Amino acid sequence: MPSETLSVVVTRRLPEPVERRMQELFDVRLREDDAPMTREDLAAAMQEADVLVPVITDRIDAGLIGQAGERLKLIANYGAGVDHIDVETARQRGILVSNTPGVLTDDTADMTMALMLSVTRRLPEGLAAMQSGDWRGWSPTAFLGGRIAGRRLGILGMGRIGQAVAHRAAAFGMQVHYHNRRRLRPEIEEETGATYWESLDQMVARMDVLSINCPHTPSTFHLMNARRLRLMKPEAVIVNTSRGEVIDENALTRMLRAGEIAGAGLDVYERGAEINPRLRELPNVVLLPHMGSATREARVEMGEKVIINIKTFEDGHRPPDQVVPAML
Structure with missing residues (x-):
């Protein structure tokens, strides 16, 4: 990757300490509200960003990945599960996928x-x-x-x-x-x-x-x-x-x-x-409304893992939590 700051797009509101640290490290576009991105919003984000930070409710399928721009090189998922991301198609397009295991x-x-x-x-x-x-x-x-x-x-x-x-x-x-x-x-x-x-x-x-x-x-x-x-x-x-x-x-x-x-x-x-x-x-x-990981501690730790994955990638190394199809 070039040395300039990565362009990062986040699809949902994250805990304030996570968003603040992302702003310090990257050229990040955060959500002003917590409404899910539409498919059109996701496609636009994937055309302009180096890194996309989605959540489990964002379905990143082969069709969306096919519309991704040449800049997109990492999907740094905020969450452990990646069944909403077509990891195989991303790999074929040269896009890495990472997640946040262990903290939940x-x-x-x-x-x-x-x-x-x-x-x-x-x-x-x-x-x-x-x-x-x-x-x-x-x-x-x-x-x-x-x-x-x-x-x-x-x-x-x-x-x-x-x-x-x-x-x-x-x-x-x-x-x-x-x-x-x-x-x-x-x-x-x-x-x-x-x-x-x-x-x-x-x-x-x-x-x-x-x-x-x-x-x-x-x-x-x-x-x-x-x-x-x-x-x-x-x-x-x-x-x-x-x-x-x-x-x-x-x-x-x-x-x-x-x-x-x-x-x-x-x-x-x-x-x-x-x-x-x-x-x-x-x-x-x-x-219950999908509350299993809903503690302040877990959600901040998830964000910290996302940041480490992005920063490691920016430094030219393999993200520590990279997901490959053979793992699924």
Whole structure:
């Protein structure tokens, strides 16, 4: 790259310390409001910038990448997941892609446990009763939930976040099980106290709680499809803080409505913000607006990783968090 300051375009508002540091280091164009860029805005930005900083709601597909200008050499994603970016097409065009792994682990694992407790202990129903003024005092049979200690937790995807969930669940007295495309090393299994299941079907059929912690890839799309959801015990609970596309949301909604699955805690959805309206109506479902990484600490650390990736690239080196198709 030439020595002049890089032209950087950011697609959404970022935490103030991140935006301030970007202004100090780069020729950066920030958003004045937090509205998502239109496809036309994204195309224009990719035609004029050296570096694009998108977020997960920006779909950077082959068509957009094909319109990119000659200057665009790095897509420095603000977030760990890159399923919204056509990494292969970017590579073919000589455009590097980077992400921000590792900084969301603890916050997402915390939210996974929060959703488990919210569903099993019926927290939203208690909150609604208090907010409506309907609560008339303690009763021996009111708002009875279930204890999570002693329950079997199945973790689908045993990467950083899955392992962090395992540690937390063990502290709550849960029995931890997992399915992963590759079995963990024995020392990690021992450290997490997790039991490996080669067959996802067999694990799903025996769990009391199922936590989705795998990324969205072509091989994980609808991994929890209607057939596999029907394997779950009627008293089981499913929690997803990973990617909505991993679950067939319509099939899940039907089974929750029919009482074939006891409950669900969801932070992500198959069609982004377009949530199945029937899902919203169910009392045995806790829905959150993609809050898994929503801590000030995580969002600033994500920005710091973006800056390091851009600065390393500007200095003529490979971004430390470069993503290549073979990783996906």
